[in-house]
Amino acid sequence: MTESQGGAPASPASPASPASPVDVAGPPAGPDAPGAAAPRPAPPPAARLSRLGEVPHLGLVAALALLAVVGLVTVPDAFASASNLVGILSLAATIGVITVGATFVIIGGGIDLSVGAVMALASVWATTLATQSYGPLVMIVCAVLVGAGAGLVNGLLIAYGRLVPFIATLAMLVAARGLAQRMSDRRTQLVQQGNQAIVDLSTTRVFGVPVLVYIFAVVVAAGWILLNRTTFGRRTYAVGGNPEAARLAGIDVRRHTMWLYALSGLCCGIAAVLIMARTTTGSSTHGDLYELDAIAAVIIGGTLLTGGRGSIVGSILGLLIFTVITNLFILNGLNTSDQLIAKGLIIVVAVLLQRRSLRSPT
Amino acid sequence: MSAVTPLLQMKGIVKRFPGVRALDGVDLEVLPGEVHCLLGQNGAGKSTLIKVLAGAHRPDEGVVTLGGEEVRPASPIDAIRLGISTIYQELDLVDGLTVAQNVFLGHEPSRLGFVGRSEAGRATRGLLTRLGHGEIRPGTEVGRLSPAAKQVVSMARALSRDTRLIVMDEPSAALAHDEVANLFRIIRELTAQGVAVIYISHRLEEIREIGDRVTVLKDGRTVAVGLPAKTTPTGEIVSLMTGRSVEHVFPPRPDPGSHEDRPEVLRVEDLAVPGVLAGVSFSVRAGEIVGLAGLVGSGRSEIIEAVYGARRFTGNVLLEGRPVGRGGTGRTVRLGMGLAPEERKSQALLLDQSVTRNISLAGLGRYSRLGWLDRRREAADARALVERLDVRPGDPDRPVKTLSGGNQQKVVLARWLLNERRLLLLDEPTRGVDVGARAELYAVIRELADSGIGVLLVSSEVPEVLGLADRVLVIREGTVIHQGDARDLDEHRVLDMIMEGGAL
Ligand SMILES: Nc1ncnc2c1ncn2[C@@H]1O[C@H](COP(=O)(O)OP(=O)(O)OP(=O)(O)O)[C@@H](O)[C@H]1O
Ligand SMILES: [Mg+2]
Numbered sequence: 080m081t082e083s084q085g086g087a088p089a090s091p092a093s094p095a096s097p098a099s100p101v102d103v104a105g106p107p108a109g110p111d112a113p114g115a116a117a118p119r120p121a122p123p124p125a126a127r128l129s130r131l132g133e134v135p136h137l138g139l140v141a142a143l144a145l146l147a148v149v150g151l152v153t154v155p156d157a158f159a160s161a162s163n164l165v166g167i168l169s170l171a172a173t174i175g176v177i178t179v180g181a182t183f184v185i186i187g188g189g190i191d192l193s194v195g196a197v198m199a200l201a202s203v204w205a206t207t208l209a210t211q212s213y214g215p216l217v218m219i220v221c222a223v224l225v226g227a228g229a230g231l232v233n234g235l236l237i238a239y240g241r242l243v244p245f246i247a248t249l250a251m252l253v254a255a256r257g258l259a260q261r262m263s264d265r266r267t268q269l270v271q272q273g274n275q276a277i278v279d280l281s282t283t284r285v286f287g288v289p290v291l292v293y294i295f296a297v298v299v300a301a302g303w304i305l306l307n308r309t310t311f312g313r314r315t316y317a318v319g320g321n322p323e324a325a326r327l328a329g330i331d332v333r334r335h336t337m338w339l340y341a342l343s344g345l346c347c348g349i350a351a352v353l354i355m356a357r358t359t360t361g362s363s364t365h366g367d368l369y370e371l372d373a374i375a376a377v378i379i380g381g382t383l384l385t386g387g388r389g390s391i392v393g394s395i396l397g398l399l400i401f402t403v404i405t406n407l408f409i410l411n412g413l414n415t416s417d418q419l420i421a422k423g424l425i426i427v428v429a430v431l432l433q434r435r436s437l438r439s440p441t
Numbered sequence: 442m443s444a445v446t447p448l449l450q451m452k453g454i455v456k457r458f459p460g461v462r463a464l465d466g467v468d469l470e471v472l473p474g475e476v477h478c479l480l481g482q483n484g485a486g487k488s489t490l491i492k493v494l495a496g497a498h499r500p501d502e503g504v505v506t507l508g509g510e511e512v513r514p515a516s517p518i519d520a521i522r523l524g525i526s527t528i529y530q531e532l533d534l535v536d537g538l539t540v541a542q543n544v545f546l547g548h549e550p551s552r553l554g555f556v557g558r559s560e561a562g563r564a565t566r567g568l569l570t571r572l573g574h575g576e577i578r579p580g581t582e583v584g585r586l587s588p589a590a591k592q593v594v595s596m597a598r599a600l601s602r603d604t605r606l607i608v609m610d611e612p613s614a615a616l617a618h619d620e621v622a623n624l625f626r627i628i629r630e631l632t633a634q635g636v637a638v639i640y641i642s643h644r645l646e647e648i649r650e651i652g653d654r655v656t657v658l659k660d661g662r663t664v665a666v667g668l669p670a671k672t673t674p675t676g677e678i679v680s681l682m683t684g685r686s687v688e689h690v691f692p693p694r695p696d697p698g699s700h701e702d703r704p705e706v707l708r709v710e711d712l713a714v715p716g717v718l719a720g721v722s723f724s725v726r727a728g729e730i731v732g733l734a735g736l737v738g739s740g741r742s743e744i745i746e747a748v749y750g751a752r753r754f755t756g757n758v759l760l761e762g763r764p765v766g767r768g769g770t771g772r773t774v775r776l777g778m779g780l781a782p783e784e785r786k787s788q789a790l791l792l793d794q795s796v797t798r799n800i801s802l803a804g805l806g807r808y809s810r811l812g813w814l815d816r817r818r819e820a821a822d823a824r825a826l827v828e829r830l831d832v833r834p835g836d837p838d839r840p841v842k843t844l845s846g847g848n849q850q851k852v853v854l855a856r857w858l859l860n861e862r863r864l865l866l867l868d869e870p871t872r873g874v875d876v877g878a879r880a881e882l883y884a885v886i887r888e889l890a891d892s893g894i895g896v897l898l899v900s901s902e903v904p905e906v907l908g909l910a911d912r913v914l915v916i917r918e919g920t921v922i923h924q925g926d927a928r929d930l931d932e933h934r935v936l937d938m939i940m941e942g943g944a945l
Contacts, residue, residue, distance in 0.1 A: 309812045310805040317802055320791040327751060327782055327789065328803035328856070329774025388793050 138432055139380065139396040146403045154410045163406070165288055169281065171402040172295035173198075173353045174372050175395060179302035180230075180346030181373040182394040186306070187339040188319035188386030189244040193233060193251035194347050195369030199362065200259040201225040201351035206268035206361030215276040222355070223348035229255055230344015234337030248340075252370070259363035267362040270355055280356035291353050298349060303391045315339065320387025375422070376401055379429040400425065446509060448473040448637050449494075449606060454503035456489055458843065461834060463489040464500070465661035471606065476628060476638045478648045478670055481658035482682055482875040483847025484833045487641050488530050490658070491608045494639075495527040496520035508605070518547065524605035528595050528612050530641075530846050530873070531786050536584030541565040543583050544598045568597040573623040588615045588784050589737040596624070607631065608639045611846065613647060614872045618903065618936065619736065625651050643847070643875050644902070645675055657681045683877040690880045691908035692887040695728070697926050700911065703727040704761070706864050706895030709748060712756040717743045718919040721756075725864065725895040730886065732898045732910030732927065735939050740919040741899045742783055745866045748897070749773050749780045761863060774803060779857035781850075783868040783899075789853045792842035796832065797823035799841050799852050804860045826855040831881060846873040854882065864895045871905065883909055903932050915939055 150158035157163060177194045184191045204210065205222040229251060236247040270277050280290045306312035317325040318335050326332045354365050379397030382389025401422060408418040449471040456464040464486045471477045479487050492498040494505065496514030505512055507523055514520035520527070534543045541561045565579040574593045577586070583594060592615040599607055613621045628638055628651055642648060648655060652670030656663060657678065665681050703726040712721040718740045725731045733741045747754040750765055750773040758765040760776045770780075782788035791799055800823045801808065808815045823837045830851045832844070841852055850873055857865055867886070871879050886909065890896050900906050906913055907927050915923040915938045923938055 308814055310809045310814055311812055313798065313805055313814065316794065317791055320793060323787060324789050324791060326770055327780055329770050331771045387791065
């Protein structure tokens with residue numbers, strides 16, 4: 080296999096334009112008006128009906144609505160209050176940003192276990208005294224670069240070092256946590272007085288909603304656009320759905336894979352900024368088990384773990400379902416162990432339901 | 442004939458998919474010990490019908506009787522227990538398992554719950570030898586086998602069970618000439634033992650040779666039952682299938698030698714792949730169709746893959762004078778090559794994705810401005826190509842996996858018609874494509890060549906190479922043993938050459 084870095088496969092603008100590519104006017108020189116006579120199966124009624132079942136994420140929205148009803152019934156005042164809803168969103172923001180990156184990686188046929196650890200490392204690196212001395216902007220840039228850098232290392236190991244994603248990112252998980260502990264001496268590092276601008280991201284409110292929720296929203300929107308409206312997104316589906324076909328269609332599968340992990344790392348860096356804002360600290364213990372929550376959200380959202388299929392909106396809905404459950408358990412004063420059991424059940428149910436809806440059209 | 446009770450009867454079978462009636466009241470009757478051929482255009486419902494029989498789909502209406510008793514196979518296992526074995530059109534082997542494991546998947550010979558590995562291996566070797574392929578080792582991982590070898594394994598699997606009825610959905614599509622002969626020998630053995638065979642193929646010569654009776658499907662309905670396979674005139678069969686008459690399949694060729702002053706699009710010098718190819722040199726000129734004839738495994742596909750940058754090689758490959766080098770497929774696509782690979786399902790298609798997205802895959806660059814996709818133009822172009830190639834159903838938003846095999850092949854070709862190419866590499870471009878659509882594809886390929894593109898064509902069907910190509914290279918054991926004008930050759934000469942190497 081000779082495969083490597085060529086530029087993006089663009090259609091070659093050949094000098095002497097050969098076959099007019101999409102030439103509708105010239106029907107193939109078939110003997111008879113080809114196919115015109117044969118009755119085509121009429122799509123309308125049944126097709127439209129089946130489309131109804133395809134309203135995207137209907138099940139997820141219904142589940143979320145159901146949880147809201149449970150909240151309204153069990154703890155009406157506490158649940159529906161503006162501050163609680165804003166709280167849910169702030170809580171979801173950090174993992175939410177990570178989930179966007181994880182969605183890309185998983186649609187691209189991979190997995191990233193290192194997200195929580197990379198976020199922790201980024202938060203520690205950005206809150207060292209040395210970094211902090213340059214001010215909040217540098218802290219943010221530092222966090223994002225550290226995240227993207229760690230992601231790039233993952234990507235290189237997987238795409239060019241041919242490591243299995245599971246192994247490479249597991250190694251990164253362990254190593255990044257270790258490095259974070261070393262850098263911070265296992266101490267929690269406070270965001271200093273002079274760098275309050277970071278913390279302001281969670282305390283400053285616009286229309287009653289903290290800035291970090293807007294950041295979350297922007298990342299989601301950007302992720303959605305990248306996945307659905309750009310060639311990068313298209314290639315992501317292709318690389319995850321059938322890497323061999325993608326390669327033979329001229330897509331540089333390895334390079335694309337590398338960028339997917341870098342993107343995931345970048346999201347972890349942004350998440351590190353959010354967690355510093357929310358907790359006012361950088362710590363090697365941040366983001367413990369975030370990888371599981373992110374992956375669970377992606378799966379609940381209907382993304383295939385084998386790649387090639389999935390959506391950002393689904394992942395975010397999946398995440399919100401998770402966050403609302405946590406919230407309901409806390410508001411109702413229930414045991415956190417039960418909460419974990421409930422989440423486990425939800426993952427199973429969601430996947431079972433999806434399997435059915437996948438099968439039905441066939 | 443009327444004295445014999447039919448082994449299988451299917452009556453009024455209806456199967457609906459969202460938006461399509463794939464089967465709309467199909468009848469089929471198969472006698473014990475006969476080879477019953479099923480004919481129909483792409484999308485006529487042949488595969489769907491046999492999937493109903495095999496328990497892979499449940500019919501919405503209709504009755505199936507086997508040996509006089511009504512049966513309703515609810516799952517593939519049910520059907521197997523009833524004595525129905527199926528070789529599917531799209532191979533269904535597990536790549537990660539060995540040949541023997543695949544053959545006995547689901548019915549492993551076991552003792553006290555332990556899989557009898559040596560026994561399975563021995564039985565598999567026996568089956569493969571019977572199929573004339575003793576060289577396939579039972580312990581090999583299936584993923585490493587060539588498509589043709591996979592087909593053989595799939596056949597061994599069908600034979601490994603006790604069956605009364607074997608269904609073969611386009612089994613010959615992946616086979617070369619001599620292997621088809623082998624397949625026919627086995628079919629004759631089976632029918633001599635009273636086993637009935639349902640045989641699906643788009644190649645009428647095969648139907649003539651092996652078939653007893655023919656049932657023709659069109660648009661999900663039976664249009665003719667039990668026609669004699671040997672004597673029914675071709676014209677009649679084709680017009681039953683297509684509803685029109687297909688006059689001549691191959692488009693007219695330009696005069697011999699008319700390409701000589703055209704520029705070379707592709708130049709291959711001393712191409713070698715260790716153990717597979719040695720010293721292959723040839724060129725393709727603008728507007729020329731060059732056909733590669735040879736047995737499966739002779740190195741045809743490897744030549745194409747090397748030229749395309751999908752395989753390491755030594756030697757020189759130049760596209761319009763520029764060396765292809767080691768840039769991989771990204772570079773060759775950018776330079777202006779396109780490949781329609783041999784195995785569409787695993788090498789070409791994103792099955793879950795829509796027709797549109799599959800068509801635009803290699804040409805995303807043309808719709809992107811700074812990475813942003815112009816989806817309106819993408820959709821319009823895809824629609825135009827779907828119409829031009831008469832893909833059915835003609836809905837570009839449909840997931841490719843819901844299309845019939847031949848229509849999937851058209852989608853693969855459409856991908857490269859979208860892009861302006863300098864050189865098209867076509868590996869078995871008409872595999873699984875019906876007679877009518879074939880003529881259309883041939884016309885499209887010729888049209889492309891006439892517009893100045895070079896075409897390199899691989900086909901296991903010698904008549905196709907001879908009828909479509911301007912020049913033919915005969916490949917044997919990794920070397921070119923003959924190059925010459927297609928008009929100077931006939932099928933027998935080519936077959937002699939590829940089998941015995943009786944070159945000039
Ligand atoms: N799972 C599915 N979902 C929706 N439509 C389907 C599905 N499978 C088949 N069809 C449709 O049913 C029709 C019959 O398809 P089928 O595969 O039986 O054709 P075929 O006769 O085997 O064609 P070919 O010669 O190309 O293999 C086609 O219109 C096809 O698009
Ligand atoms: Mg079929």
